[in-house]
Amino acid sequence: MTKTISEREIAFATLYEITENGVYSHVILGEVLNKYQYLEKRERAFITRVVEGTLEHQIELDYILDQFSKTKTRKMKPVIRCILRMSVYQLKYMDSVPVHAVCNEAVKLAVKKGFSGLKGFVNGVLRNVARSLDQVKYPGKEEPLRYLSVRYSMPEWIVKLWLDAYSFEVVEQILQGLQEKRPLTVRCNPMQGTPEALKKRLEKEGVTVSVHPYLKEALILSDLDHLSALESFRDGAFQVQDVSSMLVGEVADPAKGAKVLDVCAAPGGKSIHIAQLLDGTGSVEARDLTEAKAELIRENVKRCKAENLTVKVADAQCEDPDWKEQADLVIADLPCSGLGVMGRKPDLKYRMTKEDALQLAELQRQMLSVVKNYVAPGGTLMYSTCTIHRAENEENVKWFLKEFPEFELEEIRPYLPEVLRADAQTLSGCDAKDPEDTDAQKSRSENGQLPETKDTAAPPAGMIQLLPGVHACDGFFLAKFRKKKR
Numbered sequence: 157m158t159k160t161i162s163e164r165e166i167a168f169a170t171l172y173e174i175t176e177n178g179v180y181s182h183v184i185l186g187e188v189l190n191k192y193q194y195l196e197k198r199e200r201a202f203i204t205r206v207v208e209g210t211l212e213h214q215i216e217l218d219y220i221l222d223q224f225s226k227t228k229t230r231k232m233k234p235v236i237r238c239i240l241r242m243s244v245y246q247l248k249y250m251d252s253v254p255v256h257a258v259c260n261e262a263v264k265l266a267v268k269k270g271f272s273g274l275k276g277f278v279n280g281v282l283r284n285v286a287r288s289l290d291q292v293k294y295p296g297k298e299e300p301l302r303y304l305s306v307r308y309s310m311p312e313w314i315v316k317l318w319l320d321a322y323s324f325e326v327v328e329q330i331l332q333g334l335q336e337k338r339p340l341t342v343r344c345n346p347m348q349g350t351p352e353a354l355k356k357r358l359e360k361e362g363v364t365v366s367v368h369p370y371l372k373e374a375l376i377l378s379d380l381d382h383l384s385a386l387e388s389f390r391d392g393a394f395q396v397q398d399v400s401s402m403l404v405g406e407v408a409d410p411a412k413g414a415k416v417l418d419v420c421a422a423p424g425g426k427s428i429h430i431a432q433l434l435d436g437t438g439s440v441e442a443r444d445l446t447e448a449k450a451e452l453i454r455e456n457v458k459r460c461k462a463e464n465l466t467v468k469v470a471d472a473q474c475e476d477p478d479w480k481e482q483a484d485l486v487i488a489d490l491p492c493s494g495l496g497v498m499g500r501k502p503d504l505k506y507r508m509t510k511e512d513a514l515q516l517a518e519l520q521r522q523m524l525s526v527v528k529n530y531v532a533p534g535g536t537l538m539y540s541t542c543t544i545h546r547a548e549n550e551e552n553v554k555w556f557l558k559e560f561p562e563f564e565l566e567e568i569r570p571y572l573p574e575v576l577r578a579d580a581q582t583l584s585g586c587d588a589k590d591p592e593d594t595d596a597q598k599s600r601s602e603n604g605q606l607p608e609t610k611d612t613a614a615p616p617a618g619m620i621q622l623l624p625g626v627h628a629c630d631g632f633f634l635a636k637f638r639k640k641k642r
């Protein structure tokens with residue numbers, strides 16, 4: 157097929173839709189790659205890399221451009237700003253792309269988009285950047301907020317939020333972790349065989365597989381094209397899930413025969429995990445707000461052949477009297493600001509605001525105050541988010557325990573992989589600035605073991621904040637509550 161549009165033009169149009177019209181990056185990239193299936197694999201990879209890379213480094217790219225252009229990026233015409241950003245990304249991060257190709261293509265694109273009058277400006281700025289890229293002066297560490305924000309392209313409000321909660325070193329580790337390419341992690345379906353058998357099966361299908369250091373059921377896959385091309389995937393032998401999310405099921409540790417309610421379940425990762433841990437016994441009801449979300453759960457349930465799982469459309473904000481004190485386990489994996497998974501969704505950091513994140517913390521409180529009513533006396537409530545935000549995590553836990561004294565935190569360390577146990581937090585220890593400073597850490601005996609059972613006075617370490625860069629997983633928070641028996 158003759159090409160009427162270049163890969164740079166496609167990357168530009170995609171970026172423009174995301175940054176100027178607010179379209180979600182993962183949605184539009186999926187559509188674009190689908191539409192231009194006829195392009196070569198190399199060209200499709202170029203489009204993805206330029207779009208995701210430009211978004212990922214946007215603050216840094218603007219900082220560089222502002223040093224070379226009299227018109228600052230915020231005052232530029234959106235089309236020109238978009239062309240310049242993606243061009244500087246190629247100059248700085250894509251060694252294989254020659255400078256003249258970047259500049260010439262940017263000029264051509266500006267002309268094609270109706271800005272022939274600015275072709276000299278585009279060419280001049282880019283040639284200048286290319287010549288002096290090594291001499292760009294970045295903010296120094298004496299201005300920690302600005303340094304971290306520009307160096308890692310993270311909006312200042314998020315950096316500030318984290319600097320208020322963690323030391324400079326930990327925040328830098330988180331930011332580095334978010335920029336690293338996240339591996340594809342999957343969880344073995346225990347109903348279909350052992351992780352060892354799945355590993356062999358995947359290797360036969362041409363996939364490179366390693367076992368995640370935290371859980372033997374978690375496999376890291378690489379060298380694969382499409383998941384749906386794998387028979388093992390179509391058969392439901394595994395489910396894509398970050399290892400942090402797998403910990404919800406591990407820590408919940410449901411007893412065989414348990415009655416489980418997952419109030420925000422789509423696309424079904426945690427519900428299906430728990431249904432499998434129940435080994436076909438008990439029941440899981442997986443709920444989400446809309447029919448479209450419920451359908452996503454159904455598709456995954458069908459593929460994984462989980463028979464003890466039903467799906468229902470229901471609003472977690474509205475109380476369902478039929479479930480009052482009926483559940484042995486309630487899973488509340490609630491909507492959140494997602495600051496722990498920004499590595500997977502590069503535009504999220506520019507969309508989320510401090511106010512939105514605080515509103516989400518309020519929404520979580522409202523949902524928790526409804527869904528806690530479903531827990532039977534002696535039963536468990538698991539609260540989790542994929543964010544790094546004390547208001548949504550530790551502060552919500554504090555609020556919950558104060559508001560609903562019939563609940564208490566339950567010790568989670570025995571259920572965690574050994575390397576994570578020291579980072580579990582108690583209620584009083586969750587204000588510590590460093591993960592190493594937690595109460596749980598302090599209450600460990602010298603050889604790093606859990607306290608002996610006779611140490612009953614030790615407060616339970618019932619929650620954990622996982623941090624990318626510090627831990628080998630996404631940013632994630634979980635807490636385990638037990639409803640006291642009457």
Ligand SMILES: C[S@@+](CC[C@H](N)C(=O)[O-])C[C@H]1O[C@@H](n2cnc3c(N)ncnc32)[C@H](O)[C@@H]1O
Binds near residue numbers: 422423426492
């Ligand atoms: C973090 S995701 C859940 C991920 C899921 N637990 C898993 O492991 O696959 C949060 C979910 O909450 C759902 N949600 C948002 N508001 C809701 C509401 N009022 N009632 C029920 N579900 C809601 C969203 O549709 C989204 O699917």
